[in-house]
Amino acid sequence: MEILADAMVDTVELLLTVQAYNTHTLSEHELPPPIRRHFWNKKLRGVPKPLGVKVEDVCAIYGHSSEDVNRAVQSLPFVDVADFGSLSLTVLDVGLEWYKGKVDDERIVKNPAVAYCISPEKYERALKEVLPLHAERLWIDSMIEELRRELEEEAEEMLKLCTIVAPDEVMLSLEDIVLTDEQKENISKIVVALEHREYLSEVGLYDVGKVLFVGPPGTGKTSTARALSKHLKLPLLEVKLSMVTNQYLGETSKNIDRVFELAKRLSPCILFIDEFDFVAKTRTSDEHAAIKRAVNTLLKAIDEISLVRHGVLLISATNHPQLLDVAAWRRFDDVVWFPLPNEEMRREILKVVCKKIDRNLDFDELASLTEGFSGSDIRTAVKEAVLSALMEGRKELTQEDLLEAVKEFKKRLKMKKEE
Ligand SMILES: Nc1ncnc2c1ncn2[C@@H]1O[C@H](COP(=O)(O)OP(=O)(O)O)[C@@H](O)[C@H]1O
Ligand SMILES: [Mg+2]
Known part of the structure; x- marks a missing residue:
């Protein structure tokens, strides 16, 4: 049931977006990136106008099966299916009202084209949220x-x-x-x-x-x-x-x-x-x-x-x-x-680097032992520790692994200085 509900909302969103894009002076910039990418035309370096929507477009953009989209369309009285699966909104306002009742603001402000039809304030917010075309x-x-x-x-x-x-x-x-x-x-x-x-x-x-x-x-x-x-x-x-x-x-x-x-x-x-x-x-x-x-x-x-x-x-x-x-x-x-990190910063860098590894480590001790290390040195030492644990068949990283790696790294630092 929920899949059907999702397919209904997505279908209506796409139809509203395309309708807004076709009838107002909106550009590719105002389309959400997945829709923009789907309809992108390389030769034009843009999204052509007017756009048409078919069942397969909904499937490709939102990842639904065509079965679900077809069922969704049948459950939406204000969506019309023409020959060859072309979809359209028979009454735009009804579609828009229905959509507003189904989604929250967070979703609306990800779609400038739809937000444009709702309120200037939401449109402004959406323009700030959406990934700009030039960044794609x-x-x-x-x-x-x-x-x-x-x-x-x-x-x-x-x-x-x-x-x-x-x-x-x-x-x-x-x-x-x-x-x-x-x-x-x-x-x-x-x-x-x-x-x-x-x-x-x-x-x-x-x-x-x-x-x-x-x-x-x-x-x-x-x-x-x-x-x-x-x-x-x-x-x-x-x-x-x-x-x-x-x-x-x-x-x-x-x-x-x-x-x-x-x-x-x-x-x-x-x-x-x-x-x-x-x-x-x-x-x-x-x-x-x-x-x-x-x-x-x-x-x-x-x-x-x-x-x-x-x-x-x-x-x-x-x-x-x-x-x-x-x-x-x-x-x-x-x-x-960009200075070499002090002890407090080294502790924070260790936390960031080990974010996905383990929390059972004594970062205070490591921070005080890594005087003179850059952020990159810290990252390298952690990597060495992880690798040596893996070589012993362990995915559990221990404080000892890290201490050993820090010691090794210090030796190397010293050698470099003496060169
Ligand atoms: N202050 C820092 N905070 C978090 N990570 C750092 C920090 N400094 C360096 N690193 C890590 O060290 C690595 C190398 O840093 P990089 O940005 O290439 O340094 P630089 O350009 O100054 O030589 C990166 O993977 C980065 O994540
Ligand atoms: Mg650099």
Whole structure:
């Protein structure tokens, strides 16, 4: 009985959504992602209008059997079945009233198209809740396809330099990263600036949205950039500067332009430039002029790109702040420091890393024994402990396993230092 009730609600939701999409000036952005994905047309790079609904569409989107959907349709007096299984609402208002009686607000605000028919307030909320079209893998892929059509070889050159991450592919969320209060505040500031970028533009404050993450390796810089992508529902363009710096130095400046061009095409997005200090590394004097040109291109590109105008949030990261000169520092309106975690933070990181393992561990002891460990070191030590337990045929992780792994890791750290 419940399956039938679900199939009825889902059928009506789809019909309402499609009807709203067909008759109002709504875009793909206002469709819930599963519906958007189902009707997506690659060639159009969008969802065609008008849309029709068939029984098999309901089945594909919501995972019902056609038997259930057919029975659902028969139980709904205001749904009409035409030839070839085409469905429609005979009386829209009756359908809408029925639907409102069956679902709660939480479901309504996941569907901007239906919310649009109910109230402006719910519509506003739904627009904030729904995954934006530009954050979807299918949108990113269609942008890439268009890029390939338009630029051919050049597109390949661009795409080679970066990784493009869609927000819902990011596994880690901000809550999983242990941050200092100062880091939290800095990150909230980024979030607020992004939410209010139109206002900032109105009041003439364009210089926001360029952030530098600074700290030793393994302190969460990359993870935070990715988690921000998920949190802000913005795709992330990840670039390692070492990849951009071509062995043919003349190409390096060109590569930098390519990266920024790609970011603009992907916008709104986050451009994450890792290993930002790479260009600062001194080399032979022959290379010097070319490097200098590349650095200038990079600094100019950073000056020129804007969150307000292009919708690109720039995050750079470096493990070696001492390599950056004043000209580079000046480009960023915000610096977020990623220190090695103190004892309290190490305890929290241990808890996060062991979240799915066991609660019967003494994190206080481990936190005090891991002085000098980065978050990444802690993760590695836990992984080693889990593996050695598995090698003994155990899935139960003990405090001893962890202590042993920490001891081993410390030995390795010491060896590295002595190298
Ligand atoms: N503060 C932290 N809180 C939680 N996990 C952390 C933290 N710092 C590092 N890690 C973990 O260590 C790993 C490496 O971190 P990463 O973000 O790549 O560091 P970085 O980019 O600073 O070198 C990630 O798996 C991350 O989850
Ligand atoms: Mg990193």
